[in-house]
Amino acid sequence: MIKLVPRTKKSPIISAIIPILAVGLTMIFGGILFWILGKDPFETIRMIFWDPLMNETFADYARPQILVKAAPLILIAIGLSFGFRANIWNIGAEGQFIMGAIFSGALGLAFYPQESVLLFPLMIFFGVIGGVFWASIPALLRTYFNTNEILVSLMLVYVAEQVLAAASIGFLRNPEGAGFPGSRNLSQYPSAANLEIISGSGIHWGVATAFVSVIFFYILLYKHKFGFQVSLSGMSPKAARLSGVNPRLLVILCLALSGGLAGLAGMFELTGPAGQITIDFNVGYGFTAIIVAFLGRLNPIGILFSGMLMALTYVGGELTQFMLNLPAAAIQVFQGMLLFFLLSMDLLVNYKIKLARF
């Protein structure tokens, strides 16, 4: 019988090294996976991690793409990390991301084609509201009926996908789109477009917001009482209650925070890179952000790096798809491996494996 015994001494250095080791192991086992699929493992790994940054042919396109893909991951992961620290598990950021896009998109389209500088900020606000609204459903169900927020938030992703489909073929469909599904292109509607701040850099308003959020939420987490209460609630719920934390309110706040940031990410994605509401608008940022949050040690600065790394695997993964004909699912398995190795390494650092005797 195998038994896990908690280690008494934990080294902070090892805790920082683990994500790097997990990336290394993912490269090795991912390489084996690609080899089984009949590809050259070294070439594939190089194409995922190296070519998007350094290859002359691809880098001009790929570097800005990394920022564009990292921004939603970072925004969502930061929101999730607060809840995860307090043992509040929002698995449905993907749904909140969709709802943020639908809310802000609906508002923008309602004003089309009038131009106003107020429209974009108002759409940002509606994006947040959409995410908060969708996250408040599991929050309220948990606080008042003690349901499991993991299941409810996850199930609501599939509901949101249905709403998305209804929007793109129904109530938000482009009236001038010759009957094709999908809304008007908001990135071509000047008042609603999320444009690049510096041309060619990939830095749009969402990227800027993600960078500012890293700093803001780092301070909130480590220097502000709210961050302390979130951490305390995760580590000792009873001590948190003694300290005056209202556990119900905390559930609502943490879910609202993660929902709001996911909705915000959805809004920036819709008005920028995606442009329009379509049936396949969401590409899994909300789920990948869970990996990003843990890989970044639930720390906003760590999330900044892990978000970039994960974006790199997205961009590099796309490269392998059209250069080497690697199936898209192989890249998803590769990303999943990263979380798997991270969590299993974590376990080994926190626990010793012992053969128990009877």
Add this chain to the structure above:
Amino acid sequence: MSSTRPLTDSRSTPSSPLISVNGITKSFSNTLANSNIKLSLNSGEIHALLGENGAGKSTLVKIIYGLIAPDSGEMKLSGQIFQPKNPRDARKNGIGMVFQHFSLFNALSVFENIAIGLDEHFEAASLKSRIISLSKNYGLPLNPEDIVGNLSVGQQQRIEIVRCLLQNPKLLIMDEPTSVLNPLEVEQLFYTLKKLASEGTSILYISHKLAEVKDLCKRATVLRGGKVVDTCNTNDFSAPELAELMVGSSIKPTVRLNRKFEDIVLKLENLYQDSEDPYGTSIKNLNLEVKGGEILGVGGVSGNGQDELMTALSGELSPRKGKIFFKGSDISLLNAEGRRALGIFSAPEERLGHAACPGMKLSENVLITCSKTAKLTKYGIIQKNFSEELTREIINKFDVKTDSTSSVASSLSGGNLQKFVIGRELLQNPKLLIINQPTWGVDASAAAFIRQAIIDLAESGTAVVIISQDLDELIEVSDSFTALVGGRISDPKPMSSLKIRDIGQMMSGAMSYD
């Protein structure tokens, strides 16, 4: 059953002891828990194992019971070398143990709990009748059909004892059995143990309560710092002398002055508080008054509404019905933070995980209860230098032994962490202090220090409520006494007017309300 036990006469000739432990040594990473321990027990002897928390008592009995393998040394059972591979092996050789913390399933019946724990297979009907006859025979009445969660702690302990007795033990190890019992239950337990001993069962009795050791045991082995300090006849020493052996230095007795009580600080009116635990005890219709400068001791065994009273007074949960008044104003709906702003501080029983967060630094742990009153945050931003300063002040004033303000709470010993927690609340100048089990699991010198600090606080006019199951402690520090039993309390009486018999009656008499 009696055939397996030697005749009582064999006790008078201690030529070959039932069990002897010779030179047992066991170390855990850096600490030497047991060093060259010698101990021997004759058949039918009740032998006390005395020592403070951390003296190595638990390690020693776990070695005897096969839970831990010693690094070196040997044990002999009835003259044969004895190396139990596991508890099952130890039980097969006639060793039974009743732990301080029971391993019972609340939702199952007494019978089911006993059946699960037995190594051999029994016929259900015959097992039930054996439980009944055995429990009657030894003064441990039990109904096999009762659901464990509905039983008192004393009754739950009986299940554990009966479970051991069913296996005909030659040696029964009892780990701090009276810490959860009221005085009448203690009397009953002692009757049982004496009867068992008279029939030839040896009992190794672990305790730090000296009066009861002197009452029950002829010989005692005293451990300190993992070593045997002395093996002695309990009659040759007075209780304070035994205490000195245990602690290694004399304990300063607490000093209290006579003082006048001031106005009523805390008043409870028909208070009802539901338990969060499905098998917990809800508080029913509590009425109580505590004056400034008064220390009210609330006796009673844990699980009788102690945690519920604590959470109601601290403000962690608002009461279901009834009112709590502080200096005349209704505070029933204020949360813990709001009450602290008025000067109501509390120290819960569970140090790690409730009063303090195990994984956080001491300088972060001060934020749990002092962030407002000590102004440790400004516009919500944590003022690190202030929290460091407060932590240092607590460490210095309350003699907390720790490396630095950034040690994590779980790295402190029980006594030091308790001094830290009590110090944290006392430095906020409380007008009302509520403490649950102030010295549970704390070494004697730290306990004396904490008791004196509480008395000093009361002398400055603070009202204090101490909830404790340690009667000796309540007798030592409190001005008035009440018992919380089955979620109800009796009228507080001045401590000086009460005898231990009266206390025993209060602790069992309150049950008759139900």
